[in-house]
Amino acid sequence: xxxxxxxxxxxxxGMALIATLISVRIGVSVALVEICxxxxxxxxxxxxxxxxxxxLAAVGSVLLTFLAGAEIDLEVVKIKWKETLGIGxxxxxxxxxxxxxxxxxxxxxxxxxxxxxxxxxxxxxxxxVYAVMVERGYNATELGKVILAxxxxxxxxxxxxxxxxxxxxxxxxxAFVVVTAAVLWKLPLVTAWFFDKIxxxxxxxxxxxxxxxxxxxxxxxxxxxxxxxxxAYLVGMVLAPIFLANRTLAQRMRVIAFSILTPFYFLKxxxxxxxxxxxxxxxxxxxxxxxxxxxxxxxVWPLTHAFRFGRREAMYTTLLMSTGLTFGTISAxxxxxxxxxxxxxxxxxxxxxxxxxxxxxxxAERWFDPGVEPPEEELGTGPANVLAxxxxxEGKAPIALT
Numbered sequence: 001x002x003x004x005x006x007x008x009x010x011x012x013x014g015m016a017l018i019a020t021l022i023s024v025r026i027g028v029s030v031a032l033v034e035i036c037x038x039x040x041x042x043x044x045x046x047x048x049x050x051x052x053x054x055x056l057a058a059v060g061s062v063l064l065t066f067l068a069g070a071e072i073d074l075e076v077v078k079i080k081w082k083e084t085l086g087i088g089x090x091x092x093x094x095x096x097x098x099x100x101x102x103x104x105x106x107x108x109x110x111x112x113x114x115x116x117x118x119x120x121x122x123x124x125x126x127x128x129v130y131a132v133m134v135e136r137g138y139n140a141t142e143l144g145k146v147i148l149a150x151x152x153x154x155x156x157x158x159x160x161x162x163x164x165x166x167x168x169x170x171x172x173x174x175a176f177v178v179v180t181a182a183v184l185w186k187l188p189l190v191t192a193w194f195f196d197k198i199x200x201x202x203x204x205x206x207x208x209x210x211x212x213x214x215x216x217x218x219x220x221x222x223x224x225x226x227x228x229x230x231x232a233y234l235v236g237m238v239l240a241p242i243f244l245a246n247r248t249l250a251q252r253m254r255v256i257a258f259s260i261l262t263p264f265y266f267l268k269x270x271x272x273x274x275x276x277x278x279x280x281x282x283x284x285x286x287x288x289x290x291x292x293x294x295x296x297x298x299x300v301w302p303l304t305h306a307f308r309f310g311r312r313e314a315m316y317t318t319l320l321m322s323t324g325l326t327f328g329t330i331s332a333x334x335x336x337x338x339x340x341x342x343x344x345x346x347x348x349x350x351x352x353x354x355x356x357x358x359x360x361x362x363x364a365e366r367w368f369d370p371g372v373e374p375p376e377e378e379l380g381t382g383p384a385n386v387l388a389x390x391x392x393x394e395g396k397a398p399i400a401l402t
Contacts, residue, residue: 016263038270060261069236088153094299116335328353
């Protein structure tokens with residue numbers, strides 16, 4: 001008997017609820033728990049994705065990427081530009097060359113497959129890092145803003161590498177670049193005017209306006225054989241001053257994203273992991289994961305000390321910069337869909353990428369949490385806030401997930 005859409009919805013939202021309860025109980029980011037729950041559901045209960053689940057997951061990734069970009073404080077970036085650029089560039093270059101070299105010279109992959117491996121494993125997961133930042137309240141701190149900005153630089157390098165190495169240089173790509181540049185140029189002024197004229201209403205015209213922009217540029221990016229998350233990040237970045245000044249709107253959009261959209265994205269990432277493929281290529285997956293994390297440490301950790309980060313802050317930053325998910329899986333899927341890598345190589349890369357979302361984040365949260373206190377205005381208890389205990393020690397106030 002074919003499951004109805006409501007049965008599937010109940011199952012997937014039920015998994016999201018279970019992941020949330022586990023997250024609150026053990027004090028690990030809900031994004032990581034959702035991935036693990038998805039792995040269990042996909043392998044033990046043969047759950048599969050459907051077109052509407054894929055759509056919700058895609059919207060979740062786009063909205064989460066936009067919100068991450070909107071958290072970038074340009075003033076902090078200007079002040080901490082050395083840290084942002086240095087950590088971001090090193091976080092891309094070191095694992096890109098390291099993973100590509102191993103895939104080509106040791107694993108014996110083709111040059112194109114090795115390039116895809118380097119790109120997929122060079123990423124830092126904006127989705128995971130932003131989810132952790134918000135859940136811990138660090139998105140409002142200087143450390144959190146530097147990490148998020150460095151993530152942007154890293155993933156910009158990933159996108160540029162994918163584009164320069166494999167893009168189809170046609171009129172669609174030119175149209176995408178020109179239109180995106182024009183939109184980003186005028187968007188802050190037009191958005192400020194629109195928000196001022198319309199204002200906040202129960203029908204949420206502000207949110208719908210943002211979604212139209214994201215979906216429109218996403219459609220153009222797809223036509224140019226790029227990815228919708230790229231313009232979403234750029235739109236978030238140019239609108240960051242407006243969102244930093246309008247915290248209520250940012251809170252409303254976070255509630256929409258974290259309650260119903262991003263769970264589908266993280267659960268789907270787990271469902272797509274085949275434990276059989278993992279077992280068959282476990283050694284190579286572990287090596288790729290190790291190569292990525294080692295390269296990230298060699299590139300990022302010395303810089304954090306050069307920039308006078310504290311011991312825990314340095315390790316926390318390095319570990320979070322070692323994560324990967326969105327752009328990593330996108331790069332691997334691009335390679336598979338364009339026959340640059342085989343299905344076996346795709347399974348290896350995707351599994352290594354997903355593990356890189358879990359392993360360094362768990363280590364960072366459990367043993368190297370810097371305990372930075374967010375500003376008081378971020379610790380509200382209004383209706384737009386979702387409280388998460390996040391495994392804090394007894395007697396410590398809960399952190400607000402706004």
